[in-house]
Amino acid sequence: MLKKIIGIKNVGRFHNSAAPGNPQLAKHTFIAGANGYGKTTLCAVLRSLQTGEPTHILGRKTLGTAEAPTIELLLDGGQARFDGAAWSATKPEIAIFDGVFVAENVHSGEVVDIEHKRNLYRVIVGDAGVKLAAQDADLAAESRAKTGEISTAGKAVQPHVPAGMKLDAFITLPETADIAAQIDAQARSVDALRQAGALRARPALSEFAIPTLPADFTDLLARTIDDIAQDAEQRLSAHLAAHGMTASGGNWIADGLGHADDTCPFCGQDIRGLPLIAAFRAVFSERYEALAGEIATMKAGVARDMGDAALARLGTVAEQNKGGIEFWQKYCAIEAPALALSAEAVGAIRALAAAAIGLLDRKAAVPLDRITPDEDFTAARAAYDRAAAAIEAANTAIRAANVVIADKKAAADAGDLKAAEAELARLTAIQTRHRADVSDLCAAYTKLSGEKDAIEARKEAVRKQLDAHTKTVVKPYERRINDYLAAFNAGFTITETKHAYPGGVATSSYQLVINDTAVDLGDSKTPGDRPSFKNTLSAGDRTTLALAFFLAHLERDPAAAAKLVIFDDPFNSQDAFRRRQTVHEIMKVAGKCAQVIVLSHDTTFLKQVWDKAPAAERVALTIADHRAQGSKIMPVDLEHACRGRTATDIDDLQTYLTSGAGGLLDIIRKMRVVLETYCRTTYPGSFLADDWLGDMVRKIREGGEVHPAQALYDELDQINGYTSQYHHGENMADATPDQIDPSELTGFTRRTLRIVNALQA
Incomplete structure (x- = not known):
């Protein structure tokens, strides 16, 4: 139990929270304070006390001061001090419902994202589940860290792994005693098959095309004009x-x-x-001309078929065959001399061509004469015939050699070079794998992999326990949430509450049910034209859902009896019925826990809870603005603060705003009473107990820029001007029966509710 707030210094608006009459806190403690005066800061202080995390305080250090934040609280077990860096003692038995709880566990603004679902899971499963979830998360983080170590170790091994082989396959290669001998033998086999591959790709030898004279050469020489x-x-x-x-x-x-x-x-x-x-x-005649043409054509044909170009082609084939013979002789029994083209053969072809062209030149000179081959032609023809016979013999030898080459290619096709090379690579990899330096790297990788497997096994066991525990609590929790939603008269429920492990972290999700229609929560990327959390629930509905989550979690907490429970503005943007139900639920919590602290800007709401609390176990405080001295925590008389205002005034204004029900003059009167009560409660040092609204407006005007309520001046002045015309001065009994415009009254009612933070969403 928190017995006393001795002092909060240099945190937010609290330059020094201590003030005269700083009272002891009670089992039921109620703290009133306007927005921005320090209620959220007080929750941050208590959250830091719960967790021991100093950032909740350090992030709220009072701006403009060099002094470190210091805090002194009195607990039932003694004092707890924050010295600017750490707490002297912590109090884990604290549960806080505030904006931070909502933002971390339920939604942020209008969006439910993955972090909300992860945190909500911990709310749902309770302390036992949280412990298992924490173990699961720790093991998942440990597994990820180990994966990083394994990745680093794997990168050290990877340069030694042959292309195409997986790292794990390389590491598990068995050690072989005679690996060097096996590599030598396999290398010779691969070399042979590699050459066999070259055999398959190498072309066979080419035959020589023997140039010849036209078959009618002699007949043409002997022709005359016979007509x-x-x-x-x-x-x-x-x-x-x-x-x-x-x-x-x-x-x-x-x-x-x-x-x-x-x-x-x-x-x-x-x-x-x-x-x-x-x-x-x-x-x-034409016969003469035709004969001359035939002679010229034959001469050109001889020059083409037996001339330098034709002989050059023969030489090219001879050179190609020479290279082929040198290659194939390594693998085949073929004789080079029998396959070659002799230099005499080329000369004989050239000589025959020259002799033939000479005879055709003679015939062309005297087409009418019969030309008889001379001795030179005859000798050249004889030499040519011998050369042609030699060439044909070489072609016969080439055809025989090509048969041998084809057989050699067929034999090469029977081998599998890729398989042989793969086996050589495997043997070489075994030798590399078990080299001393590489073996050490592989051992480190294997050790880390084993450690990760052990972590995964432990994580699997914890996750099974977590899954089993979750199944026992999720549906009951969902039913209890819906019970609370029904109690708050909410127009929706939740369904399909379940858990999963996206990113390896336990996460909860659910659907909303509105008008018997299931609506997915969506996230920040959900299009605006699709129903989701952000466009189906009002602000009041979202607050109600968050409060239902908190209450259901607290109800299931086995340590709830020892807890200090804080509610920061649990009633916000709600209708009258939900406000009364919120009061009821807070009192139920108070009956089951060690202490309850309720903070609110709405003193009427605090008064309603105050009235339900035992007189001997309650205390009321206010966070008051003391200008340059900052906010102070002081005693407050809720009875006096709410004087002249019934508990239903705001309800009546909200009812008129939504439905138009109520007497118009009565609504005007209640507008003034609500504003007067709000100003007295929020600015107790600025207004007297018997100040009316007109007095308050005048004091703010006279106080100028330094008056604490200066920001409200324009609105209060306009509302005062509007309402005062209906009741001659400040005497509410002097109201005139002038006609009141309902539309104008609706606008001023809305402005009034906005000032006192009671505008229903």
Whole structure:
């Protein structure tokens, strides 16, 4: 039990919380305070006392002061001091319902994210489950850390692992005594198969294509023009003999005829009807021209088929075969000399081609003459025939060699080079794996892997216990939450409460049920046009759900009887019925725990709880603003603070705002009473007990910028001006019957409720 707040210094608004009349706290302690005066800071102090975590305080150090935060509290077990760095003692038996509980366990703003679900899981499963969940989380973190160590050890081994082999397979390779001998033998096998692969890819030898003369070569040389008339041939022969033109006169005459028309192209005389001209034209007919063309064509063909280009192609084949022979002789029994192209053969082909072209040149000069092969041609032909026979013998040897080569390729296809290479790589990997330096690296990796397996086994055992425990509490917890929601008259329930382990951490999730329709919680990425937590629950509903979670958790806590339970503004944006139910639930908690502290900006709400508490076990305090001295914790008389205000005034204003029910003049009167009570309670040092609203507005105006309530001046002034016109001064009995505009009254009612933080969401 917290017996006394001796002093809070340099934390938030508390320069020094101590004030005259600083009382002892009681089993039922009620603390009133306006928003921003220090209620949240007080919760942070108590949360730090619970956890021993100093950041809750250090993050709230009073700005503008160099002095360290210090706190002194009196507990039933003695004093607990915070010296600016740490507590002298802690009190774990504290449960706090405030914005931090909501933000950590239920939702943040309008969103339920993964961290809320993880924290909510711990709320649901209770202390026993939390311990198991903590073990699970610790083991999961330990496993992740060990995975990092394993990754580092694996990276050290990886450079020694052959390509294509998995790390674990490398580490488990068995040690072999004669590994070096096995590697040597396998290397020789692989070398042979690698060469066999080259055999499969290597082409066979090529045969020589033997250039030959055209088959009708001799016939062409012997051809004459056989369709000339006998007398024309005699006349032509006599004419050529008479003019000494026997050698090539025929060609000269044939060319000249192309220029002869009716006159001689040489002398110009008329040649029509001359018998000699008729003879010329008979001899030099189209047959003559065709023969000349055949001679030219054959000459070109001989030059092409037996000339330098053809002989060069033969030389290329010979060179290719030479390289092929050198390669294949390593693997096949073939004789190189029998496969080669002799230099004499090339010369013989060239000589025959030259002799043949010479004879064709002679024939072209005298197409009408029969040309007989001379001795040079005959000798060249004989040499060629011998060369052709030698080439054909070489081709026969090449065909035989290609049969041997094909057999060798077929034999090479029977081997499996990839398999042999893989086996060599495996043997080499075994040798590397069991080298002393690599063996040490593998041993370290294996050790870490074993340690991780042990962690995983422990985590699996803990998770089984956690799953079993969760199954026993989740559904009862869900039912109890729905009981509370029904008690608060909420228009929704929860369903499908379950757990999972995303990211390896135990997490809870649930669905909302609204109008018999299940709605997923969603998260920050859920589109706005999809129903989810953020767009289906009002602020009041979200507060009610959070309070239901807290109460259900506290109800299941076996250590609840020893706990100090703090409620910070548990009633916020709620209707009257939920407020009364909240009072009821707080008193139920108070009956089962060691101490309950309720903080609120709404003194009427505190008064309702105060009225339910035993007079001998209650105390009321207020957090009051003392300007430059900051906030002070002082005794307060709730009866006096709520004087002139019934417990239902705000309820009536909220009812009018939502439904329009109530007397209009009565609503105006209650607006003034609510504001007057709020100002007296919130600023006790600034207003007297008998100050009316008009007095308060005047004092704020006269106080200027330094008045604590200066921020409310404009709103209070306008509301005072509106309400005062209906009751002549401050005498509420003098209200006039003037017509009241309901729309205008609704606007001022809303502004009044907003000032006192009672506007229903």
